[in-house]
Amino acid sequence: MSEAFSAPCRLTCSIDQPTLREIQEGLAAAVHATVGLVGEHGRLLLPPATGNAIGELLVSGEHAAAEQKTRIESAASALTDSRATWTDNDELGLSLLSVPIMAGNTRIGALVLGDRPSRPWSDEHARRLAGRWQLDPEACIAAARRCTPWSEQERNAATNLATANASMLARLCLQEQQLHHRIEELSVVYDVAGMLAGTRNLQELLNQIARKVCEVMQTKACSIRLLDEQTRELVIKAVYNLSERYLKKGPVLVEDHPIDVEAIKGNLIYIEDVPNDPRVRYPEDARAEGLVSCLVCGMVYRGKPVGVIRVYTGTRHRFSPFEESLLRAIADQAAVAIVNARLYQAAIEAERNARQLKYAGDVQRRMIPAAPPNWPGASFGCLYMPSREVGGDFYDFIELPGKNLGIAIADVIGKGLPAALIMASLRSALRVYTYHIYDVERIMAQVNDHMCRETRPNEFATVFYGVLMPGAKRFTYCNAGHEPPLLVRNGQVTTLEVGGMALGVAAGQTFDKGILELQSGDVLLLCTDGVVESMNFAGEEYGRPRLYESCRKYASLDPAQIVKNILWDVRRFIGFSDLADDMTMVAIKVN
Numbered sequence: 001m002s003e004a005f006s007a008p009c010r011l012t013c014s015i016d017q018p019t020l021r022e023i024q025e026g027l028a029a030a031v032h033a034t035v036g037l038v039g040e041h042g043r044l045l046l047p048p049a050t051g052n053a054i055g056e057l058l059v060s061g062e063h064a065a066a067e068q069k070t071r072i073e074s075a076a077s078a079l080t081d082s083r084a085t086w087t088d089n090d091e092l093g094l095s096l097l098s099v100p101i102m103a104g105n106t107r108i109g110a111l112v113l114g115d116r117p118s119r120p121w122s123d124e125h126a127r128r129l130a131g132r133w134q135l136d137p138e139a140c141i142a143a144a145r146r147c148t149p150w151s152e153q154e155r156n157a158a159t160n161l162a163t164a165n166a167s168m169l170a171r172l173c174l175q176e177q178q179l180h181h182r183i184e185e186l187s188v189v190y191d192v193a194g195m196l197a198g199t200r201n202l203q204e205l206l207n208q209i210a211r212k213v214c215e216v217m218q219t220k221a222c223s224i225r226l227l228d229e230q231t232r233e234l235v236i237k238a239v240y241n242l243s244e245r246y247l248k249k250g251p252v253l254v255e256d257h258p259i260d261v262e263a264i265k266g267n268l269i270y271i272e273d274v275p276n277d278p279r280v281r282y283p284e285d286a287r288a289e290g291l292v293s294c295l296v297c298g299m300v301y302r303g304k305p306v307g308v309i310r311v312y313t314g315t316r317h318r319f320s321p322f323e324e325s326l327l328r329a330i331a332d333q334a335a336v337a338i339v340n341a342r343l344y345q346a347a348i349e350a351e352r353n354a355r356q357l358k359y360a361g362d363v364q365r366r367m368i369p370a371a372p373p374n375w376p377g378a379s380f381g382c383l384y385m386p387s388r389e390v391g392g393d394f395y396d397f398i399e400l401p402g403k404n405l406g407i408a409i410a411d412v413i414g415k416g417l418p419a420a421l422i423m424a425s426l427r428s429a430l431r432v433y434t435y436h437i438y439d440v441e442r443i444m445a446q447v448n449d450h451m452c453r454e455t456r457p458n459e460f461a462t463v464f465y466g467v468l469m470p471g472a473k474r475f476t477y478c479n480a481g482h483e484p485p486l487l488v489r490n491g492q493v494t495t496l497e498v499g500g501m502a503l504g505v506a507a508g509q510t511f512d513k514g515i516l517e518l519q520s521g522d523v524l525l526l527c528t529d530g531v532v533e534s535m536n537f538a539g540e541e542y543g544r545p546r547l548y549e550s551c552r553k554y555a556s557l558d559p560a561q562i563v564k565n566i567l568w569d570v571r572r573f574i575g576f577s578d579l580a581d582d583m584t585m586v587a588i589k590v591n
Helices: 010-014 017-031 055-058 062-077 124-132 138-146 152-197 202-218 258-264 283-289 321-367 416-436 440-454 542-556 559-574
Strands: 034-039 083-088 094-103 106-117 221-228 234-239 268-271 294-301 304-312 378-385 393-399 407-410 462-468 474-480 486-489 490-495 512-515 524-528 582-590
Touching: 010 017, 010 034, 010 152, 017 034, 017 106, 017 152, 034 055, 034 062, 055 062, 055 138, 062 094, 062 106, 062 124, 083 393, 094 152, 094 258, 094 474, 106 152, 124 138, 124 474, 202 234, 202 304, 202 321, 202 490, 234 304, 258 268, 258 294, 268 321, 304 321, 321 393, 321 416, 321 440, 378 393, 378 559, 393 416, 393 582, 407 416, 407 524, 407 582, 416 440, 416 462, 440 474, 486 542, 490 542, 524 542, 542 559, 559 582
Parallel strands: none
Antiparallel strands: 034 106, 083 094, 094 106, 221 234, 221 304, 268 294, 294 304, 378 582, 393 407, 407 462, 462 474, 474 512, 486 490, 486 524, 524 582
């Protein structure tokens, strides 16, 4: 193709040349006229298609073809609006129809129909034009005789047909551009998604999003605010090309800003003039920063608002549908990436906490006796089963002067690490006071005052503490609000309840002590309320009656077997339900 017809424009960039040529030739054959396709730059895109004898004659001569090209381009440039226009040339006696090709409100080219007479040519007129165009006079006369002038009906038909072709070209161009934009958008979103998928650090991720948005949208600046669900404040987390002063301009509460109220619903909000828009809360800061137009988009994940992303331009700018779609796509990808980054960080934190709890659980288990004591006069069976990695239950054996043996079991209110820390403090205090004080009721009073000093008002513990004297014939005890231990003697079950209130509730409390004269074959069962309050799927507790029955049933066994069998009874009762509370048992059997 000649270089004169090779200039690129939106039409040739959107529609391939064979298609354009086919449209030209089809229209020329339909209206029996020459058809030229002019681009937005005002020049012919392709050689004209001829549809009558005069047109065919003109393209056969170099001088005539050059003048024909000039007349077609001049007719296209003479268009002043978006309507089809007829031009009759009195000198040449040829009529031209110019039809603009409009993409929205923008003219991207024109179709020009011509080289057909508006009235019959005389032989003399044909000879004059042949001389002007440097053509054979007889050939020009013959062509004029074969070419009929335009009739009014043909003019109307040509106008309608050319207008329809122009509309079709415009639609094809727009569709191709939309497709191109979609491909470009998908490419950008794919790049952004790939970039975001490889980033787990939340702050690094937000910084990348802010920078990438400005790069792909060619905007002046970008800011990202994340929603604090407790305070409903949009907290600034990342910016690109904004000053420190702008970042400290003040808080942004969602409910105070109609723009953000709409944005966190997932809507796009366009602000044409940020410094003068009444919806903008800090217009002077925006003016000082040189911000003019703005596009705001909410970042929403599965219907839940995550934050808001804003892009700013330094001049007044109307964002195109492509730019709006692109920002929305990036915001959607960013929301997913932010949520994933948060989940990843939460998982890392949970793993770190799990390791810490495991270490704490290991330390706590070292506080529990590794094995029962080898003590004359009695044998022991023990069970310690926290419902979590760490727990608030504990039991302890304390060797005392005079070969006495202190036995303690306790249950701290609450679960997890806080209960475990209180448990450690309680165990230490109990051991300290048992070494220096003989009476169990005084020991409880001192430990109670320690708990009141060291814990909050809603933190307390139930404790049972008793002392076995040599030969295991006497047991002195104090029950501070704990699940009453059971004494099984000759098939009968009694409870040990003498003592006082739970420790840590009120300072200055006094406690009573109980004295139990033991007999050979007696079984004492100390346990926490996690045993009796274990619950099945029906919401029914294991309860004391079942515990009493289990104790009677297994009293003839050795203590270690007693606690194992009671545990199995509880397990059979609750089925596959998880333990709701820590479970601790100590069985003592008098020789």
